[in-house]
Amino acid sequence: MTDTPRAADRYPIRTATLETVDAFVAPLNLAFADIPDPGDEERRTWEPDRIIAAFDGTEPVATAGALTFRLSVPGGEAAAAGVTLVGVSPSHRRRGILRAMMRHQLDDVRARGESIAILWASEGAIYQRFGYGLATLGGTFEIERGGAVFARPAPVEGTVRLVDLEAAMGIFPALYDRVRVETPGMVGRSETWWRWIMLRDTDHMRGANGMKFLAVYEADGQVEGTAVYRVKPDWDDRGPNGRLVAVEVLATTPRATRDLWTWLFEVDLVRLVRAVRGPVPHPLQLLLADPRRLGFTVGDAIWLRVVDVPAALVARTYGRAGALVLEVRDGFCPWNAGRWRLDIGADGRGSVEPATAAPDVTLDAADLGATYLGTFRFSELARVGRVVENTAGALLRADEMFAAARAPWCSTMF
Ligand SMILES: CC(C)(COP(=O)(O)OP(=O)(O)OC[C@H]1O[C@@H](n2cnc3c(N)ncnc32)[C@H](O)[C@@H]1OP(=O)(O)O)[C@@H](O)C(=O)NCCC(=O)NCCS
Incomplete structure (x- = not known):
């Protein structure tokens, strides 16, 4: 597991309560150089038990939150965490605190049984390292x-x-x-x-x-x-x-x-x-x-992280029947790493099992995030060297399976 015990030990992460949540999110205003708005009612949507802060002594120096969402996926819905309120005080940036918070948060998302995390990134370069792929435009x-x-x-x-x-x-x-x-x-x-x-x-x-x-x-x-x-x-x-x-x-x-x-x-x-x-x-x-x-x-619009590969894969439906063995590389959420066999029936529904067979396609968790909703095709990722086709025809099969009937779109900024 790619962890940063140093940051997590030095700046312990705690979960907010209704009473402490305002103090917990205080680093956000510093991180975004944003003057607090006394009339801001966005806090009504916050879920305090999903908001964390990292502490330097008694002072919160970084924060991250999540919202409980139902995410539309092709043919259905999936339980998803909407990651938001992420900020590290300028005094504590680049000490590994974001990484420690991401570790904490994704473990929590998994424990809650949500198979997916999504977010809007303030800067596109931040989240791929944690397995998020560009999922909607x-x-x-x-x-x-x-x-x-x-x-x-x-x-x-x-x-x-x-x-x-x-x-x-x-x-x-x-x-x-x-x-x-x-x-x-x-x-x-x-x-x-x-x-x-x-x-x-x-x-x-x-x-x-x-x-x-x-x-x-x-x-x-x-x-x-x-x-x-x-x-x-x-x-x-x-x-x-x-x-x-x-x-x-x-x-x-x-x-x-x-x-x-x-x-x-x-x-x-x-x-x-x-x-x-x-x-x-x-x-x-x-x-x-x-x-x-x-x-x-x-x-770029939302970035998507598959937190639980089999659960996410069965949450959506597919464009054609067939089978595909995916080899997923996932350093940050190692429980996803390995080979998964996806079987799609005539009704477009899938079942997923761990596999030992040779993989048809090899990809990173972030690549699965980019293909999951149907925005990008496996073949497009392969053409830029991100996805590897191991058996002839597998890319075309994967493209047809993962195609969405309607172009993905997220109009909710959270
Ligand atoms: C972006 C932010 C949260 C990063 O926090 P941080 O604690 O400095 O990040 P970490 O030290 O844990 O860095 C983890 C990794 O991400 C990289 N990284 C962090 N911020 C980055 C950025 N803005 N652009 C590119 N890479 C970044 C680090 O270099 C580090 O890389 P490494 O793992 O290869 O060493 C912080 O700079 C911040 O609050 N920025 C302003 C508010 C903001 O943009 N929030 C995000 C909202 S979506």
């Missing part, structure tokens, strides 16, 4: 309103109305869940999450992006889409120079997708429309006459 664009011309203009079919937080609470979660169940990478959101993070608006949350709007799209009397967006008004010598930021646009029908984006492109006094953490590929790449005008850029 996120798309960002910024388009001048005038450039947002649809390739196949169509009459608007439904209506959009703006709602307040209370009304949104009765609409947005249900619509989101319809999208979530069929989109690998999405996570279940608690009522607290909806009320205090997703739908609420405060000065602090606004930052540079202005007021939050909650829009509901209906057609034939049914809710088919929702949009959360912000508008920052501005003026210059050429007139209105407002900026709209689409935070989350969800649609269950093609017309909802098209009509909601039409709505967003027609908000008055706005010159630029920006979207962050959108799906990849993005529906507007197919809907616009000139998608290049989006200036679409793709970045």
Whole structure:
């Protein structure tokens, strides 16, 4: 086991309680140079018994937390830890404290029976060493309103109305869940999450992006889409120079997708429309006459760590029947290391057993994280030398097995 007894011994790790949690997370503000916001209600979503701190004497100098999630995986859901609140005080950085906290946390995730851990990384270089692989992508664009011309203009079919937080609470979660169940990478959101993070608006949350709007799209009397967006008004010598930021646009029908984006492109006094953490590929790449005008850029979104190989592999379904022997290398979670035989039946469900047969494919835990939801294919990882094919045809078989019906996407920043 790759452990760092020195850091763990020198800076003992303890678990928070409801009473101590504020002190435990204090190093986070120092790590992110973030001034605490007295109105911050994000703490309502915290789970104190999943928050740890490393102590130098009596002082907490580093912290890490996790949220209990249901993660959509192809064909189902898996219990997952959503790693968050990670920070080490600048006075104690690069002494192995993060590594010690990761060790502690992944042991705890395993003990809780969660087969997967996911996270958003502040810096992409941090977590691969702990077995996290890049598991979903996120798309960002910024388009001048005038450039947002649809390739196949169509009459608007439904209506959009703006709602307040209370009304949104009765609409947005249900619509989101319809999208979530069929989109690998999405996570279940608690009522607290909806009320205090997703739908609420405060000065602090606004930052540079202005007021939050909650829009509901209906057609034939049914809710088919929702949009959360912000508008920052501005003026210059050429007139209105407002900026709209689409935070989350969800649609269950093609017309909802098209009509909601039409709505967003027609908000008055706005010159630029920006979207962050959108799906990849993005529906507007197919809907616009000139998608290049989006200036679409793709970045890393969530990173995924398979904590329990057999449990994670049976939690999802597969694109075709067949068998595959995987040799997994895993220095940080050695219980995963070794050969696993995955058998997929005609119903797409898998069973997993430890194997002695020669492996078809050899890969690291982080590579399994990158392929697990279906974002990257085994053959893509092989082409850059990360996955090794030991038996001819195994990569193609693995690609077909692990393919997801829908591109993975996580729109929840945690
Ligand atoms: C990122 C952070 C948590 C690292 O903590 P730390 O205690 O200094 O990390 P460790 O000393 O345990 O380092 C473990 C390994 O990760 C590497 N590492 C740590 N931070 C890194 C970074 N930002 N980029 C690249 N590598 C990093 C270390 O070099 C070390 O590598 P090694 O195992 O090959 O020796 C800390 O610098 C921090 O709080 N940064 C600001 C807030 C932040 O970004 N938090 C993460 C939120 S997702």
